[in-house]
Amino acid sequence: MGLTGLALLLHKVNAMNRQVSYHILQNKSENVDYFQKDAAQYEILRKGFNKRINKYPKIIALCKNTLGVVEAVQYAKANNLLVTVKSGGHSMEGFSCLDGGMVINLSLLNSMQWIDANTIRVGVACTLKQIYEKLIPAGKYLPGGSCQSVGIGGLTLGGGYGLMSRNYGLTCDSLLEATGVTAAGQIINTKEDPELLWALKGGGNGNMAIVTEMTFSVQKAPATMQSFKFRNRDAGISTAIEICRQWFALSKTLPLTCFSAFIFNGRSTYILLTNVGKSNPEVQHFINTFKRNATKFSRGRALPLGQALKAYYGESKPITFKNASAGLYKSFAEIEPVIEQVFNLIKKKPGIMYQVNTLGGKIQSPLWEKNSSFAHRDCIYFSELQAYWESASATRGFLEHFERIQQQFAAAGIKAQYRNYPDINFKNWAEMYYGKNLQRLLAVKRKYDPGNIFGGPQTLNV
Numbered sequence: 001m002g003l004t005g006l007a008l009l010l011h012k013v014n015a016m017n018r019q020v021s022y023h024i025l026q027n028k029s030e031n032v033d034y035f036q037k038d039a040a041q042y043e044i045l046r047k048g049f050n051k052r053i054n055k056y057p058k059i060i061a062l063c064k065n066t067l068g069v070v071e072a073v074q075y076a077k078a079n080n081l082l083v084t085v086k087s088g089g090h091s092m093e094g095f096s097c098l099d100g101g102m103v104i105n106l107s108l109l110n111s112m113q114w115i116d117a118n119t120i121r122v123g124v125a126c127t128l129k130q131i132y133e134k135l136i137p138a139g140k141y142l143p144g145g146s147c148q149s150v151g152i153g154g155l156t157l158g159g160g161y162g163l164m165s166r167n168y169g170l171t172c173d174s175l176l177e178a179t180g181v182t183a184a185g186q187i188i189n190t191k192e193d194p195e196l197l198w199a200l201k202g203g204g205n206g207n208m209a210i211v212t213e214m215t216f217s218v219q220k221a222p223a224t225m226q227s228f229k230f231r232n233r234d235a236g237i238s239t240a241i242e243i244c245r246q247w248f249a250l251s252k253t254l255p256l257t258c259f260s261a262f263i264f265n266g267r268s269t270y271i272l273l274t275n276v277g278k279s280n281p282e283v284q285h286f287i288n289t290f291k292r293n294a295t296k297f298s299r300g301r302a303l304p305l306g307q308a309l310k311a312y313y314g315e316s317k318p319i320t321f322k323n324a325s326a327g328l329y330k331s332f333a334e335i336e337p338v339i340e341q342v343f344n345l346i347k348k349k350p351g352i353m354y355q356v357n358t359l360g361g362k363i364q365s366p367l368w369e370k371n372s373s374f375a376h377r378d379c380i381y382f383s384e385l386q387a388y389w390e391s392a393s394a395t396r397g398f399l400e401h402f403e404r405i406q407q408q409f410a411a412a413g414i415k416a417q418y419r420n421y422p423d424i425n426f427k428n429w430a431e432m433y434y435g436k437n438l439q440r441l442l443a444v445k446r447k448y449d450p451g452n453i454f455g456g457p458q459t460l461n462v
């Protein structure tokens with residue numbers, strides 16, 4: 001929204017604020033619908049992508065536009081309800097829902113609009129699939145994750161990394177402008193406060209404003225992407241550790257057009273390599289090294305980007321899982337003291353896997369570092385622990401085992417963690433996610449939500 005549009009909107013909000021008590025009494029508005037437990041839509045709106053997590057808000061405010069969010073915030077304040085926000089509902093720990101309180105559901109905000117050939121404005125509930133399907137046929141790209149149903153809202157506010165981040169930056173690095181609603185119920189555009197834009201780029205999940213619209217610069221899309229996979233079946237622990245060590249050493253030599261991941265599931269190791277550019281001696285050396293000992297190797301054809309990305313779209317329907325950040329690292333040395341214990345624990349529990357992904361490259365650009373609150377650009381690897389199961393009776397065993405593995409990383413002194421892969425068990429979560437930027441983020445929080453109305457687990461508190 002341009003500033004003229006914003007001025008008109010602010011005028012409307014002021015008029016609307018005078019009428020807010022009417023809406024509270026009547027529960028009716030053209031901008032927002034409120035649902036409680038007895039409503040048929042409540043169950044549909046309440047659920048998120050992780051079937052493991054069930055929370056029951058007192059009110060779900062389904063907002064149709066930014067004015068609806070203003071009204072919902074006023075409603076929550078008048079009724080002393082803590083607020084959390086849901087865009088795409090993919091928070092791995094269900095942070096976009098809460099017990100009691102109000103969920104501001106933004107799932108209807110999924111419009112997309114070209115501003116010019118290199119700029120697009122999107123509603124926060126747009127999924128990555130929607131965005132890629134709009135951009136790629138136009139020859140454009142926004143660096144994001146690979147899962148099709150992740151919402152652009154939460155992804156961007158926590159950083160957002162993906163297959164092309166080493167060349168194009170994090171998703172938040174492409175964010176030019178955002179419109180949102182403060183805890184005072186006021187509409188704000190980041191053009192009015194660059195410090196808010198800084199905060200929303202990596203430190204914005206549920207903290208200081210409810211963002212409704214985001215404007216991104218988009219880049220020229222690569223034409224094709226090629227994928228390679230290397231599997232070592234029945235790798236013993238010492239072989240798995242050696243492959244992992246080698247992967248850390250070689251993956252950092254890859255050109256910026258490449259992404260790579262190392263995975264250990266207790267039985268096999270897997271290495272994934274994608275490339276949207278030309279091969280070079282480093283890529284060839286990487287391929288030759290891991291191909292030599294792999295029990296299975298596959299080399300995909302270079303496919304048109306839109307088609308190639310579909311192979312990584314993943315599940316579109318909710319599943320039961322726990323997936324959390326297991327540390328951002330600078331080198332293998334950081335995990336070396338505990339890697340054997342970690343791999344032994346993973347081997348003991350089929351269904352759990354450990355994955356390390358490449359970061360680095362242009363993510364480390366000093367300009368992007370300066371312009372965003374994402375705190376961990378010096379780390380060139382991001383790791384995640386994942387566990388998948390179906391039966392509810394297995395949940396406790398998986399969660400306990402998961403925690404045992406996380407404790408190993410804590411014992412090794414791993415402190416940097418990624419907010420978009422939160423773990424409810426992180427004790428010093430604010431320092432872990434926001435690192436050196438925590439105090440500056442708290443100052444922004446104090447400005448826009450001094451009463452801590454935006455709440456829920458692992459929300460900044462002042």
Ligand SMILES: Cc1cc2nc3c(=O)[nH]c(=O)nc-3n(C[C@H](O)[C@H](O)[C@H](O)COP(=O)(O)OP(=O)(O)OC[C@H]3O[C@@H](n4cnc5c(N)ncnc54)[C@H](O)[C@@H]3O)c2cc1C
Nearest residue numbers: 087088089090091096145146147151154155160161206211
């Ligand atoms: C299957 C899967 C694959 C994933 N793959 C990747 C990946 O490749 N790369 C990557 O970086 N991440 C990935 N993620 C993590 C993902 O980035 C986060 O879960 C992200 O926060 C989801 O955004 P959302 O809008 O869908 O989620 P939501 O659950 O709606 O929100 C997530 C968090 O952000 C807050 N929030 C959401 N919208 C707003 C808003 N408009 N204003 C203020 N706060 C808001 C919520 O309150 C919550 O704390 C993946 C997650 C899943 C489940």
